[in-house]
Structure formats: structure tokens, C-alpha cells
Amino acid sequence: MSQSGVIDQEDGALPQSKPARRRLPFSGSYTDNRRLFLFCLGAPAVLYVLVVGVWPLAQGVWYSFFDYNLLKPNRTKFVGLDNYFDIFADRSARQAILNTFQFTIFSVAIQLVLGFGLALLLWRDSRFNRICLAFLLIPATITPLVVGLIYKALLGADYGLIGYFLANAGIGPRTGLMTDGSTALWTLILxxxxxxxxxxxxxxxxxxxxxxxDVLEAGQADGATSLQRFTMLIVPLMLPSIFLALVLRTMDAFRVFDTVYVTTGGGPNDATNTLMLLAVKQGLQFFNVGYASAIGNVTILFIAIMAGVLIFCVRRADVRINGR
Structure with a gap:
């Protein structure tokens, strides 16, 4: 070995080379690895939505163009838009559409007014209000199916804890609130x-x-009354929350099924029949999958239209009040 550290040729030793570095499978840039990581996180959720949501919806759209009955699968034939035309030609289906809109509009409107009033009463952060809020949320934790069974038992004219006394007091029909066409739908709304x-x-x-x-305190300092603060400050600032509440409840109320199914079953004389109940009857009782799919698609279309109307109204109110 020479003093410069260079191996002499006569020593017979070969120069040592550095071992080749093995390339890892995910040794790209940080941006590429981050994208791959995010893709792996989101892929199961996207796959679940495709399998559980998009695929059945696409099947429903496809079946709606066919005269498809599970009892006669060999006689399936393409009918185009006939199933959709039959919905608006059928008296029972038209009544179901009218009942669904009436149920949705009145129930959501009443809930908005009462809910806003309760929210204002519980606005102050106190122990009493927190206890009241905990008890107030109990009805929302009960499934609609159980709620329907409970009220069917309570409002029965023969044995119901409420219906029996109402019938004897002459309040409402003698047969019960849910057995009369003039009161059944309003009872379900309540x-x-x-x-x-x-x-x-x-x-x-x-x-x-x-x-x-600070905005509310500034309004109070300027001498605004409670009504003025409510109409000119609270309501404009609450528009996003109001919109969220209206959209969520409208979508849920328009596809009501459980409560109606266990209480009235759509009767009497289709007075409480709804679109979802009609679709279930056509699909699971008469096995008319094509017609039931068309009813389901019409329901989705109506929900989208109502959501669009709410978005337009809230957006227009926001522009008029807040100027944005």
C-alpha cells in the first residue's frame, strides 16, 4: 500500500466497489408516495359506494325500462318509458305523489318552526338547558318502526291510551284517527x-x-329590539344551518316508509299511501320490479328537484340579505 492510499498493482489486490443499493418498491418522490397513500385510504370507501350505492342505482335505472316481473322472468321485454307513464296514469300512484308532497312540506315546515323555537329556548348554556336537551333528543333515538308501533297502540280507538279517551270524548272519528281518511295523514305528520x-x-x-x-352585542348596543335582532341578525347568519336542516329533513321525509307501513299500511283508501310504500308493494308484494324501479327513480328525481329549489331559495335570500 502506498502512502497515497492507492493499492499497488503488484500487491495483487483488486479495488473494492460499493455494493449496489436495492431500490425499494415505493421509493418515488414524496408527492407520488403521498398520492398513493391517499389513494389506498380512499379506495375501500369508493369501492363500497360503488358496490352498495351506484351499482344498485344503475340496476334500478336499467330495470325501469323493462316490463320485468320476478314471477315471469322469461317474459321480460323492453318497454322504454312506459313504466314512467304508468305512474302518472295510475290513480293510486298520483295519490301517492300528492300524499308524499303533502307529508313532506307540512311536516318539515312544522318541524322548522318548532325546532327554531326550541333552539332559541335552549340557546343559553346552562345545566338546566343541557338536561332538557338530553331528554328532548330521546324521540330521535327511537327507530321510526318502533315509533309507529307505539302510536298505533296509543291511538287505537278500542284500547289505545289516547285514542280511547278521544273517541269517548267525541274528538275525531269514532273509529280512530288512523282509520279515517280525513285525519290519517295529518296524524302521521304529527x-x-x-x-x-x-x-x-x-x-x-x-x-x-x-x-x-360581537355582532349580536353590537346590535343590542345600537338599541335593536329582540325582534329586530332576530330578523336582521340571527336569521341571516343562520341561513347555512337552516339550509342544512331543511335539506336533511326534506330528503328523509320524502322517502318516509316505516311509520306509514306499520300504522296504516297506506290506507284507508290510499289516503296515506306514499311513493316509497307504493314501490315496496309493487316490488315485494307483486314482484313487478320494472314498475317499482321506475317509482324509485321518480322519487329520487323529486328529491333532487326539491333540494335544488331549497338551494335556489336559500342562495337568493343570502344574496338579498347579506349581499353576497
């Missing part, structure tokens, strides 16, 4: 309000608690 008004109040209460206190 039952829905009893169950879901707490949820509406909870959403609006969260919006109230997120309001900037």
Missing part, C-alpha cells in the same frame, strides 16, 4: 314532527351557538 323536531332543534341550536357574539 307523529313525524314528534320524532324529528328534536333533530331539527339540535341542528339549529348548533348554528345558534356558532354565531359571533
Amino acid at each position: 307523529i313525524d314532527c314528534w320524532e324529528w323536531t328534536p333533530l331539527m332543534a339540535l341542528i339549529l341550536l348548533a348554528g345558534l351557538k356558532s354565531l359571533p357574539s
Whole structure:
């Protein structure tokens, strides 16, 4: 070995080379690895949505163009838009559409007014209000199926704890509130309000608690009355929360099924028949999958239209009040 550290040729030793570095499978740039990591995280959720949501929806759209009955699968034939035309030509289906819109509009409107009032009452952060809110949310934790069974038992004219005394007092029909065409749908609307008004109040209460206190205090300092602060400050600032509550409850109320199914079954004389109940009857009772799929698609279309109308109205109110 020479002093310079270079191996002499006569020593017979070969120069040592550095071992080749093995390339790892995910040794790209940080950006590429981050994208791959995010893709791996989101892929199961996307796959679940495709399998559980998109694929059945696509099948429903496809079946709606066919005269497809499970009892006669060999006689399936393409009918185009005939199933959709049959919905608006059928008297029972037209009544179901009318009942669904009536149920949705009145129940959501009542829940909005009552929910806003409850949210204002519970706005102050105190122990008493927190206890009241906990008890208030109990109805929203009960499944609609159980709620329907409970009220069917309570409102029965023969043995119901409420219906028996109402019938004997001459309030409402003698056969019960759910057996008369003039009161059955309104009874279901009130039952829905009893169950879901707490949820509406909870959403609006969260919006109230997120309001900037300095704006409200400035309005009070300027001499604005309680009504003026409510109409000119609270309501404009609450528009996003109101929109969220309206959209969530409208989508849920329009596809009501459980409560109606266990209480009236759509009767009497289709007075409480709804679109979802009609679709279930056609699909699972008469096995008319094509017609049931068309009813389901019409329901989705109506929900999208109502959501679009709500977005337009809230956006227009926001522009008119807040100027943005």
C-alpha cells in the first residue's frame, strides 16, 4: 500500500466497489408516495359506494325500462318509458305523489318552526338547558318502526291510551284517527314532527351557538329590539344551518316508509299511501320490479328537484340579505 492510499498493482489486490443499493418498491418522490397513500385510504370507501350505492342505482335505472316481473322472468321485454307513464296514469300512484308532497312540506315546515323555537329556548348554556336537551333528543333515538308501533297502540280507538279517551270524548272519528281518511295523514305528520323536531332543534341550536357574539352585542348596543335582532341578525347568519336542516329533513321525509307501513299500511283508501310504500308493494308484494324501479327513480328525481329549489331559495335570500 502506498502512502497515497492507492493499492499497488503488484500487491495483487483488486479495488473494492460499493455494493449496489436495492431500490425499494415505493421509493418515488414524496408527492407520488403521498398520492398513493391517499389513494389506498380512499379506495375501500369508493369501492363500497360503488358496490352498495351506484351499482344498485344503475340496476334500478336499467330495470325501469323493462316490463320485468320476478314471477315471469322469461317474459321480460323492453318497454322504454312506459313504466314512467304508468305512474302518472295510475290513480293510486298520483295519490301517492300528492300524499308524499303533502307529508313532506307540512311536516318539515312544522318541524322548522318548532325546532327554531326550541333552539332559541335552549340557546343559553346552562345545566338546566343541557338536561332538557338530553331528554328532548330521546324521540330521535327511537327507530321510526318502533315509533309507529307505539302510536298505533296509543291511538287505537278500542284500547289505545289516547285514542280511547278521544273517541269517548267525541274528538275525531269514532273509529280512530288512523282509520279515517280525513285525519290519517295529518296524524302521521304529527307523529313525524314528534320524532324529528328534536333533530331539527339540535341542528339549529348548533348554528345558534356558532354565531359571533360581537355582532349580536353590537346590535343590542345600537338599541335593536329582540325582534329586530332576530330578523336582521340571527336569521341571516343562520341561513347555512337552516339550509342544512331543511335539506336533511326534506330528503328523509320524502322517502318516509316505516311509520306509514306499520300504522296504516297506506290506507284507508290510499289516503296515506306514499311513493316509497307504493314501490315496496309493487316490488315485494307483486314482484313487478320494472314498475317499482321506475317509482324509485321518480322519487329520487323529486328529491333532487326539491333540494335544488331549497338551494335556489336559500342562495337568493343570502344574496338579498347579506349581499353576497
